[in-house]
Amino acid sequence: MSMRSGLVAPVLILFLTAGSLAQDSPPAAPKPGADYSPYPKQDFPNRVFFGDTHLHTSYSTDAGMFGNTLGPDAAYRFARGETVTSSTGVPARLHRPLDFLVVADHAENLGLAPLIEESDKRLLASEWGKRVHDLTRAGKPGEAYAMWGAAVTKREDPLKNIAGLMESMWHRITKAAEEHNEPGLFTALIGFEWTSSPDGSNLHRNVVFRDNKDKADQVIPMSAYDSEDPEDLWRWMARYEEKTGGQVLAIPHNGNLSNGLMFDTVTLSGKKPLDRDYAERRSKWEPLYEVTQIKGDGETHPLLSPNDEFADFETWDKGSFGAAKEKDMLPREYAREALKQGLVYKQKLGENPFKFGMIGSTDSHTSLATSGEDNFFGKATAMEPSEDPIRFEERITGYLPDPQGRDYAIRHYQASASGLAAVWARENTREALWDAMARREVYATTGTRPIVRVFAGYGFTDKDLYRSDFAKYGYDNGVPMGGDLKQSDKAPTFLVRAMRDPDGANLDRIQIIKGWLDSAGKTHERIYDVAVSGDRKIGADGRAKKPVGNTVDVKNATYTNAIGAPFLQAFWKDPDFDAGQNAFYYVRVLEIPTPRWTTYDARYFGLKRPDDVPASIQERAYTSPIWYNP
Structure with missing residues (x-):
């Protein structure tokens, strides 16, 4: 061995030893209180999350009795990106999962269709319940639905005396939300729809909880059987918060089908001019407005915004569910005009009743939150993708006769593949998303992201x-x-x-x-x-x-x-x-x-x-x- 080669091993050993010591020794500590990373103290919203605050499953009677067999579990799985077979047997999947979902089933006889499917003993013990069950099982769901519709119209709950029935179905829904809620990955917000429809005019609200199942289960969702007045809904929400220490908000939708009632100048029940107390309560309980969804776009109307060449977009302006529309109703139906009138009230009352943020959602009744034009599964199961003429021609409004005999029917081909709610928040959790909604740091899209x-x-x-x-x-x-x-x-x-x-x-x-x-x-x-x-x-x-x-x-x-x-x-x-x-x-x-x-x-x-x-x-x-x- 030469002298040169004999030196290699000691030098190599020395090098490796020095490297090992360097790795084993801790780095020099910065000065106490040093802030190298800029992020630990940042608390502003840094992500946008897309979701749907308005999805119906088979637990909504107007979905389950018209062929929807998919419950909340399937709705959440679909929203999370799974392939789900629709009620008509068509495989369906989103191109990208949603970040959050509110299953907002109608509170009115919540879960009636699953109860019929299960032949629930409590339901069959009721004369009305057995009649609806038997008609449905005999292949006459339309007649059964008509019976239910008559009860809702009269605001006479046919199942009100069956103890625990609605609670049990509500607890199923909250259980599904709890099972699918994974903080940081996917948020399942608990909610329901209060379906106020005086004379067929749409005053619906989705109620969204910040809370978990333990608090939401302490109440039964308020329904239109209890009242059709939004002020009574706000009182219900206040009682919920007082009882549980939780928090809720309400999201109105479809002012374009309210026939002038959504942003009216007087209260619904008392027909009194809006005052400061009303303005404060509405602003508190309803910080958001669903400006776009399946039933048309509600930003503005060409008659209200004649200088806006983009105003005539997915316009539904024929009428409500009960009568054709008069033109003087339009200013009390659209978001932009309501925002303008809110400025008037702010000046007059010192408070703005129409101070709302804007979101979109689907209002789909298929359990499938689809908002893509190339992946639209329709308003309801009967109108899911098919070459059947019903896909285009089924009426959504116009079933009830107009008092003056006018045609105000809107057909399914006029339905919009819309929309989504976009929320700026720090993290994907119930608390962070709800807080962003409450402070109105949100925006609406017509279905894209x-x-x-x-x-x-x-x-x-x-x-x-x-x-x-x-x-x-x-x-x-x-x-x-x-x-x-x-x-x-x-x-x-x-x-x-x-x-x-x-x-x-x-x-x-x-x-x-x-x-x-x-x-x-x-x-x-x-x-x-x-x-x-x-x-x-x-x-x-x-x-x-x-x-x-x-x-x-x-x-x-x-x-x-x-x-x-x-x-x-x-x-x-x-x-x-x-x-x-x-x-x-x-x-x-x-x-x-x-x-x-x-x-x-x-x-x-x-x-x-x-x-x-x-x-x-x-x-x-x-x-x-x-x-x-x-």
């Missing part, structure tokens, strides 16, 4: 759009969607970012919609295009006149992302700000045109596409407003 963020303040500049700490800076120096701006002599500035659904269509534009109250007490609205895709220009009037274009191939039900942009952002300063005027601002994000579900169906089943609905639509998102109230 774009990511939208907005901050408003007084010191933002256009350079802040490019900050690496965009979200932290926004929270530190402004307010997010659902927030309130403090009084200022400065015009507010806005930072907006929008990113397309990664599996979806490019974006057309970002708009800010402003509503305000002038010194004469008159409300106004204006739309500002703040970011547009392509080489289009925004004019001095704040609008881009040129449409984005349309790549939809109607025959083949396809489109391309050759137009639009995957990401848009904008800095905007209100050019018409008046420090003395009440105002609100919300963001609307429009996607490029894509095929409507009826176009996909026509292609898949070889059917004639209905010619009075568009072949393509522009999916969209609406954020909760930001309010300025001097």
